[in-house]
Amino acid sequence: AQKITQTQPGMFVQEKEAVTLDCTYDTSDQSYGLFWYKQPSSGEMIFLIYQGSYDEQNATEGRYSLNFQKARKSANLVISASQLGDSAMYFCAMSRDYNFNKFYFGSGTKLNVKP
Amino acid sequence: NAGVTQTPKFQVLKTGQSMTLQCAQDMNHNSMYWYRQDPGMGLRLIYYSASEGTTDKGEVPNGYNVSRLNKREFSLRLESAAPSQTSVYFCASSGGRDKSDTQYFGPGTRLTVL
Numbered sequence: 035a036q037k038i039t040q041t042q043p044g045m046f047v048q049e050k051e052a053v054t055l056d057c058t059y060d061t062s063d064q065s066y067g068l069f070w071y072k073q074p075s076s077g078e079m080i081f082l083i084y085q086g087s088y089d090e091q092n093a094t095e096g097r098y099s100l101n102f103q104k105a106r107k108s109a110n111l112v113i114s115a116s117q118l119g120d121s122a123m124y125f126c127a128m129s130r131d132y133n134f135n136k137f138y139f140g141s142g143t144k145l146n147v148k149p
Numbered sequence: 150n151a152g153v154t155q156t157p158k159f160q161v162l163k164t165g166q167s168m169t170l171q172c173a174q175d176m177n178h179n180s181m182y183w184y185r186q187d188p189g190m191g192l193r194l195i196y197y198s199a200s201e202g203t204t205d206k207g208e209v210p211n212g213y214n215v216s217r218l219n220k221r222e223f224s225l226r227l228e229s230a231a232p233s234q235t236s237v238y239f240c241a242s243s244g245g246r247d248k249s250d251t252q253y254f255g256p257g258t259r260l261t262v263l
Contacts, residue, residue: 038191067248079192079239079254086249125191134248135180135199136207139191 037061038126038140046146047116054101055111055143057126063087065131068109070100073123073142082124085109116147151175153255155240161261162230170225170258172240180245181223182207182252183215185236192239198223199245230262 037060047053059068070082085093085100093100101110113120126140153174162168174181180199184192184207194207198217212234214226223242227234237259241252 065248069251071254077237077257079241081251081253084249084251127191129248129250131248134250135182135197135205135243135245136194137182137192137252139193141189141191 038128038138040124040126040140040143042143043141044144044146046148047113047120049118049147049149050115052112052114053116053145055113055124055126055145057109057111057140059107059109059126059128059138061107061128061130063130063132067129067134068100068102069127069129069137070098070109070111071125071127072120073125074119075122079125083111113145118147118149121145121147153240153242153253155238155255155258157258158256159259161263162227163263164231166230167226167228168230168260169227170238170240170260171222172224172255173222174240174242174253175221176242176253177220178242178244178253179220180243180250181217182241182243183213183223183225184239184241185209185234186239186257187236195225195238230260232262234260235262236260 068085072080099112123142182197183195196215240255243252244250
């Protein structure tokens, strides 16, 4: 079975510092995709970044980067220069090449950015 | 560009009542999805539709039915609501072409079943 694990239920970071949110996944597939979403207190799910399992470079989108370590099955989200608006829940998710319509989500990490 | 819209935003039902959650997307996406989100948990897939006219079960389909009315619209029906169905429901859509296709989410419906 596919499984996404986010071991940090809650984290604090000082404004302007970098923070890493952990995500590990369990799959026997060779081809898969990894996503990060942000859910602010308003409730909507916002797509942040994508990494394909065969992508050689780590994905980056502005202040977000994905530290992808395939052998360790980890896909950690790094947020640089944290801002107060980064306070939110963050979810890691995986798609499979075999059935890409089925996303598997982790339980999330709540990030609080302190001024 | 509205993206994915859902109605209603909030709903309170009594046990045994029925209701339909509506979802529409204007991104010409092939695939649409219904998820539920419970406290302390990530999103769990209820049903999805890979294309107009097809629907498939997700992880937690029991107690729900869906209809892909056309390419734009995908509805979720609770025939006889139970307190265990109290949750936040999200509709999403994607191009549905391969594993890199991002799912885009609606604002959610907060449902309480008494």
